[in-house]
Amino acid sequence: QVQLVESGGGLVQPGGSLRLSCAASGSIFNIYAAAWYRQAPGKQRELVAITTTVGSINYADSVKGRFTISRDNAKNTVVLQMNSLKPEDTAVYYCNARTTIMPTANDYWGQGTQVTVSS
Numbered sequence: 001q002v003q004l005v006e007s008g009g010g011l012v013q014p015g016g017s018l019r020l021s022c023a024a025s026g027s028i029f030n031i032y033a034a035a036w037y038r039q040a041p042g043k044q045r046e047l048v049a050i051t052t053t054v055g056s057i058n059y060a061d062s063v064k065g066r067f068t069i070s071r072d073n074a075k076n077t078v079v080l081q082m083n084s085l086k087p088e089d090t091a092v093y094y095c096n097a098r099t100t101i102m103p104t105a106n107d108y109w110g111q112g113t114q115v116t117v118s119s
Contacts, residue, residue: 002108004024004097004110005025006111007021010116012115012118014087014118015084017084018085020115024078032101033052033053034051034096035047035050036049036069036080037094038091039092049063063082066083067081067083082115
């Protein structure tokens with residue numbers, strides 16, 4: 001059992017920054033990867049950033065150079081720092097954790113947090 005709680009979403013002007021946090025609790029010892037996904041209205045869910053316990057990190061091309069994913073193992077928290085935000089970044093952002101490299105139906109998900117970038 002793993003629970004994920006997200007925070008940090010909100011309204012920001014273009015060019016601004018937001019910091020999303022995902023706090024994990026429960027039996028997290030076997031978690032291999034933690035990721036952030038987002039889904040905009042009328043669009044499919046897409047991977048934003050992912051990090052693994054072996055140190056690998058990957059970003060979507062659309063956010064590379066602007067977003068940073070990081071881990072605080074002592075606090076069991078994964079953070080997505082979002083800088084230079086654009087209107088097209090507007091979406092519901094979801095925290096994801098899994099015990100596998102590839103996503104499966106057994107993944108753990110947060111409740112989602114709204115990010116709105118005004119124009």
